[in-house]
Amino acid sequence: MLPRGRPRAMGAAALLLLLLLFGFLLFGGDLGCERRKQGGRAGAPGCFPGPLMLRVPPDGRLRRAAALDGDPGAGPGDHNRSDCGPPPPRPSKCELLHVAIVCAGHNSSRDVITLVKSMLFYRKNPLHLHLVTDAVARNILEMLFHTWMVPAVHVSFYNAEELKSQVSWIPNKHYSGLYGLMKLVLPSALPAELAHVIVLDTDVTFASDISELWALFAHFSDTQAIGLVENQSDWYLGNLWKNHRPWPALGRGFNTGVILLRLDRLRQAGWEQMWRLTARRELLTLPATSLADQDIFNAVIKEHPGLVQPLPCVWNVQLSDHTLAERCYSAASDLKVIHWNSPKKLQVKNKHVEFFRNFYLTFLEYDGNLLRRELFGCPSQPPPGAEQLQQALAQLDEEDPCFEFRQQQLTVHRVHVTFLPHEPPPPRPHDVTLVAQLSMDRLQMLEALCRHWPGPMSLALYLTDAEAQQFLRFIEASPVLAARQDVAYHVVYREGPLYPVNQLRNVALAQALTPYVFLSDIDFLPAYSLYDYLRASIEQLGLGSQRKAALVVPAFETLHYRFSFPHSKVELLALLDVGALYTFRYHEWPRGHAPTDYARWREAQAPYRVQWAADYEPYVVVPRDCPRYDPRFVGFGWNKVAHIVELDAQEYELLVLPEAFTIHLPHAPSLDISRFRSSPTYRDCLQALKDEFHQDLSRHHGAAALKYLPALQQPQSPAQG
């Protein structure tokens, strides 16, 4: 990370001069002309915040140049208002604003979330997001928005695959690939009744309320259909290097990272034919687009300059290499939208990059849960499920000593599945995914786990937004982890005081893509051979197809960080005999694994069946469609036990595998365990959860569930899990 907030001196006067000099260039459109006609202050409208100079034209309609003044949302201190103008065209307080974004792949999905966070932070209007996505992005974003439950945000998805054929004929060299070009087909892809939309690249960050941008639609003349900010580089001037031949453009051309689209007018004007014609013609002499859709937009505009309404440059401050963006803003307070339009993104160099980077990091690390705040004052449909959730929460008794447990159980966590690039495993009939969950304090386990388990993994991580970024850097820094595309990391965002262990397990389980899963815990390292051995055993035993069973992987533990991991059962038994290994929880809680029958396992040559007994919590391999974990168990205790009870109640055989083993590594007790040990209330609440679990079990399984009732079992020590 680079240092933040290095102060930098600024030649404000020099900048002002520059602004005056370049004002003409920055505004090529009619507004610039409008301003020039007014005389003296032609310089850089859109860029220079200063006293307003408006005129009331003869028709009495006030030309709203103030809106293009780059003036930071003028507050009460600004006296330039009066009742001498017409009613304001600002979007009415609760007007629904439409935003379209093309997004494909894992990395862009992360980007788009940061963009959305910045937009939501400042927004004061209901929003409708139109997301054109590939299958990967849709899978991620659909789950994310569903679990985010932000009030007054509606999301629609459009299938990018279906649009591909409309743009795939265009040769393109830009890093955004085919997806960048899809902005061209939005007028036909978006619903016919949608007339206005703001189109955004995934790499922009808002520093202001999007309704201010939306308000600029009001400045379109009757024929203008595309609002754009001028390109803040010399690219289209064609003089960057010898033989540099860019696509045609008006002057510096326009940047398409932020677009106001009048879809209705484009449809009417025959946009579909228009851009295709232009593109085909240019491609007769040019080999390919260099800047994707932007080249084509510019070529069309060059031909039909009446289509474009130039926007103030602060609405798309472009931080490409060699950017001229500094000509646009004179102070931090001018910025409205920042556009990271360099492939280098945050590593780009420019004068105020520290400032911009801090701004970006603000939203990258911002706790998205806080954006669930209601947009009160604007009536809107609550997000799906929100009402029931609200009712359930409202019914909780705050005086209940187990209130925290109840609340945690009801909490809907934001879920970002496949946070990092991930290749789904090829379909193989007996393949097994290792399923586990963790938080930051167990990241160190990942490398070792990757060395022990060469197969697919589905891991749920319980993180804050800021921790998710640390996690990202951790993976990038590790060659072992960065190389593994078959490990899927699903981020579940933290909320509430208790660790939602079973909700995490269920997220990881639901995302496993192989027919079988190995339900493990993050502190365990499986035998090196386990992945291969499990697949062979599954095939051999006909697990799932012929036999409804859970395969038990016997668990052991070491008390030393550094120990020589056994390469075979023989080695393991030798370590066990010298006391370098123990059966898992041998000292603290032997009941948890006693039914595995370690004595029999020593000798076993073939899988053997064992019977369920109270508090049994082995690590098992089951078909992916196995019962889910009971999410009522939050924090520490009984979370796996209840799952094994459910398997047994559903008549899964428990088969111990004779060559399988997994070994627990030592770690400091988690905060939840510490809390459990020190709090009688915590234990009482856990007991209440267990009682409720048993009631539900009886309800589902009737008399067959009787055997699980604690009263019918031998006396127990306080619950463990």
Added chain:
Amino acid sequence: MLPRGRPRAMGAAALLLLLLLFGFLLFGGDLGCERRKQGGRAGAPGCFPGPLMLRVPPDGRLRRAAALDGDPGAGPGDHNRSDCGPPPPRPSKCELLHVAIVCAGHNSSRDVITLVKSMLFYRKNPLHLHLVTDAVARNILEMLFHTWMVPAVHVSFYNAEELKSQVSWIPNKHYSGLYGLMKLVLPSALPAELAHVIVLDTDVTFASDISELWALFAHFSDTQAIGLVENQSDWYLGNLWKNHRPWPALGRGFNTGVILLRLDRLRQAGWEQMWRLTARRELLTLPATSLADQDIFNAVIKEHPGLVQPLPCVWNVQLSDHTLAERCYSAASDLKVIHWNSPKKLQVKNKHVEFFRNFYLTFLEYDGNLLRRELFGCPSQPPPGAEQLQQALAQLDEEDPCFEFRQQQLTVHRVHVTFLPHEPPPPRPHDVTLVAQLSMDRLQMLEALCRHWPGPMSLALYLTDAEAQQFLRFIEASPVLAARQDVAYHVVYREGPLYPVNQLRNVALAQALTPYVFLSDIDFLPAYSLYDYLRASIEQLGLGSQRKAALVVPAFETLHYRFSFPHSKVELLALLDVGALYTFRYHEWPRGHAPTDYARWREAQAPYRVQWAADYEPYVVVPRDCPRYDPRFVGFGWNKVAHIVELDAQEYELLVLPEAFTIHLPHAPSLDISRFRSSPTYRDCLQALKDEFHQDLSRHHGAAALKYLPALQQPQSPAQG
């Protein structure tokens, strides 16, 4: 934590009606009258955002009612501007705004930081904070702002103790105590040349740019001197309960959580005498103030109504119990400043409390480092030290493989000393403070540590802003920790990828208040008797006064989480003999503690002197003024070793105490250690740091430092620390 973002329906129409009904009450001042005179829209100016209705008076000066409209910072979409008014009185872009806050004690200091974060987030002007503080708050805030290095923020401190006598004669029942009353004496306490100041309570949160508030000064008539928002409760109406006798006020009175003060006019009007006279007179019949300064402000205003300029209610949305604040805002977008003026603070109930709480949490958990972003466009004096820092950072070579180390060494971390209430230990000549540092993953150690060490502790915690809040809740939830007022927790805010271990140690060391310190690590539990034994040994040996020595506390380790901690040296030796304990790092790195000479220690009855040897890193007790740790060692490795070298170079005797011991508990390796183990570059960089350390050592100690040169020692394995 309560659930966030529960959507709530709102009777907007009913609210509008209420607003119209209460409009007259909400504005008692001249502006309200001004608006009423205009006819129809008399209702709630200041509260109801709607179309503006201004008139241009005959003198051509535009009365700026728009500013009082509670209109969310009107952006470009708002067309109600024209050139028919006078030049705007909004503060010029870089005008310095002055803010005064009275702050006393540990908890208010935390509050004030959240307030300042919200203010900085939205501000676009340079700020000068005038902080009236007690010694505790000054100590905290001076260090915090010094290390925060926010550009364009100047901070002045004023000694609250010196002002006490001016208000201590007033009997007061409010929870803010004497400090609340100090707002009354600001006109004399603040510099005579200061004419305008915004006065804030510590429990307000900004939701907008403070310059909009400052702009309201422009609406003061020539005689008005105090800008206030009406009280949003019925308190001053005197009908809350039978025999409720509040202080006199105009109608509902005004709330003093946010005040615009024209100090110049108050001084001129004889404010000093004015408020004292009023207070004395009222106190003839009233026993005490109930709401501190607010009662007196209101009584003065009742007598001199011409002094007050009522402000729009959105500038002080009061979330007390039974608040009427809802009458003030109709939508989330209206809010400017939120005031948590209930002793219940975030636990207060009201209709939109989830919204407000999310807003507050945004800044509570906001990464303050991000506010170091430069206010570019406004030239300002860089914070002290910022320029040198910037130069040093600029000289770093980004291609240097050790760039991250160099950068981390130069990073100035924000430091919040005594984050929680803390009682300094009484002065005792041989008292010892345990000094250590930790991050979130070692919080579980604190309870055990408190049980083992009954004396004072000074602990540095490396946390993010959000983690600091988790830490707070952790302490509050633990009766053991909450009961200890002699443990000082100093939060050092995270920045950068490497753990700044020695910077943390130096913060904890600098804050130790006893004459001696025990330099420990967080994973160690000292012998139960160690605190008493050390004090006795210090006295007996004349440490510091007669003898320049470091007392060595022999270190051991256990590999088990649960083990029976020895109550005596005899018990410890027995555990050692059965292999339940080892000398520290016996297996991995015996060199680190070999010079302690454990064999001799077994038999020793009296302290014995040992000689320094390479890589020795014992845990020692030294006078508080001992050499600091070398901050160049960041991450893992050699950080303690270098300190012991420095002690030896400065001719501290190393004396092993025969009855002292401390035991290391097992934990998973830290991320830094994992990184060290897996990265050759990391090790190379550490070697470079060691080489530089030795060069510096030779520079300081000349030939005497020769013995520390690695070349003159036996060959080593990769550096450990």
